[in-house]
Amino acid sequence: MDKSIIIWAWEAWTQLKNLLINRWEHFLWFLDDNSNNKDVIWRISDLKTIIENNKINRIFFAIASFENTELLTKISEIASRHNITLKVIPSLIDIVDWNVDFNKIRKVEIEDLLWRPVNKSSIKRIHSFIKWKNILVTWAWWTIWWELVKQLSYYWAKKIIWIDNSEIAIFNIANKLSNHDNLAFLIRDIKNKKSLNEIFQEEKIDIVFNAAAYKHVYLMELNSQEAITNNVIWLKNIIEVSIENNVKHFCQISTDKAVNPTNIMWATKRLWELILQYYSSKFKNININSVRFGNVLWSSWSVLTIFKEQIEKWENLTVTDENVTRFFMSIEEAVNLVITSVTLNDKWKIYVLDMWEAVKIIDLASQYIKLSWVKNIWIDIIWLKPWEKLYEELILDNSKDKKTNIEKLFITEDKWNINNLLEKIDDLSIINNKKKLIVEIKNIIPEFKHIER
Numbered sequence: 001m002d003k004s005i006i007i008w009a010w011e012a013w014t015q016l017k018n019l020l021i022n023r024w025e026h027f028l029w030f031l032d033d034n035s036n037n038k039d040v041i042w043r044i045s046d047l048k049t050i051i052e053n054n055k056i057n058r059i060f061f062a063i064a065s066f067e068n069t070e071l072l073t074k075i076s077e078i079a080s081r082h083n084i085t086l087k088v089i090p091s092l093i094d095i096v097d098w099n100v101d102f103n104k105i106r107k108v109e110i111e112d113l114l115w116r117p118v119n120k121s122s123i124k125r126i127h128s129f130i131k132w133k134n135i136l137v138t139w140a141w142w143t144i145w146w147e148l149v150k151q152l153s154y155y156w157a158k159k160i161i162w163i164d165n166s167e168i169a170i171f172n173i174a175n176k177l178s179n180h181d182n183l184a185f186l187i188r189d190i191k192n193k194k195s196l197n198e199i200f201q202e203e204k205i206d207i208v209f210n211a212a213a214y215k216h217v218y219l220m221e222l223n224s225q226e227a228i229t230n231n232v233i234w235l236k237n238i239i240e241v242s243i244e245n246n247v248k249h250f251c252q253i254s255t256d257k258a259v260n261p262t263n264i265m266w267a268t269k270r271l272w273e274l275i276l277q278y279y280s281s282k283f284k285n286i287n288i289n290s291v292r293f294g295n296v297l298w299s300s301w302s303v304l305t306i307f308k309e310q311i312e313k314w315e316n317l318t319v320t321d322e323n324v325t326r327f328f329m330s331i332e333e334a335v336n337l338v339i340t341s342v343t344l345n346d347k348w349k350i351y352v353l354d355m356w357e358a359v360k361i362i363d364l365a366s367q368y369i370k371l372s373w374v375k376n377i378w379i380d381i382i383w384l385k386p387w388e389k390l391y392e393e394l395i396l397d398n399s400k401d402k403k404t405n406i407e408k409l410f411i412t413e414d415k416w417n418i419n420n421l422l423e424k425i426d427d428l429s430i431i432n433n434k435k436k437l438i439v440e441i442k443n444i445i446p447e448f449k450h451i452e453r
Contacts, residue, residue, distance in 0.1 A: 002057040007044060051082050058085045073113045080370045088112060110368055111297060111330055122340045122406060129343040130155035136205045137162045138212040143299040147331045148209060151339060161203055165189040193237045200245035208242050211253040218385060220265035224434045231268035233429050235275060243283050249342050252276055252290040256327060259393040262451040267441050273350060278418045280348035287345055291338050293353040294327030294392060303361060307368050316377055317365040320384045325391045327355035340406050354408040
């Protein structure tokens, strides 16, 4: 008979005791530092002693707030060391009428140890803003876009038009989401301004979420001119068509890597922002904003996705440098804040998401190995790829950060000389020499420091 411990003795979790007994498990103790419950006879600090003196099979942990993640990390390490199964009870916001559903109790995920729950306070605000609007979303490959479309549907968008120039990407998405009546999937290239115009005129687009771009650093270094053509020159099409068709809101997905870029791909992200600032200064009938954030958990090409593939192949996890750090955020939280930024109805703004604290990738790899319950898999330090940073930045000047009335959403002061910007951008399109291209980009972005290794 399994022996179980429940950590935290709140009202909802006491129901779990009866569930365990009904499943022929032996409930041992509640552990809680702040409870008068008669079943609580030990403190959480006594966990090691209990484990050493009893054959514990399972620990149930109730996550009710972000503050508990540090404790969960410690308990996860203890459980792993003693081969004890650690399960997570759903958070309070996921429980209806305080009823614990045993089927929703799950294993600990990496998100539980590192990330925050989504702030639910903005849901009504978003719902009233998105409801009955026609929305255009560009680029279909990115994992975060699945979450964006899911949330937009939840908020009752009238119609969501999803465009991409990849036939296979659109096919895969359309095949999986064919039962959604308010979704339309179109194979379009933002290079074709005429084709874009037809969509905007027919669908009466209210809001655009744009991320159509190449995103692989190393490949864009090898194909620098294509990076400029696709990531910068053709962006003008989507924003100009939006302006011409009276779109009210244009949201550009940017990145923390646009700050002090060190490679051409990241520099194109900064050029995006300058172009949008230029158009916003010239046209007052559209609200344009850009949102910067760091890495998103489980997104395409993310480090966790790579770790997962390596463990499935029973390979050691690879980390580029012992000191490399990155900011991370869950997909749900990032998308929630991206949509919320549009509801603020601001003219040109660069919003920065509060990513909390940077995480050392080597620590992330270590935690992932423990949570995967695998043996004889280690961490290999390989090499920091060309043009990569050891750490990332989110804002150009910390002293000028401004709070919005939305938690975790900030505005960065960002005013640059955009005189003759479009002419300078067009000049980039005819440069075929990479070294000369880097020099000309630096003339537009003084903080661009291209790193060669």
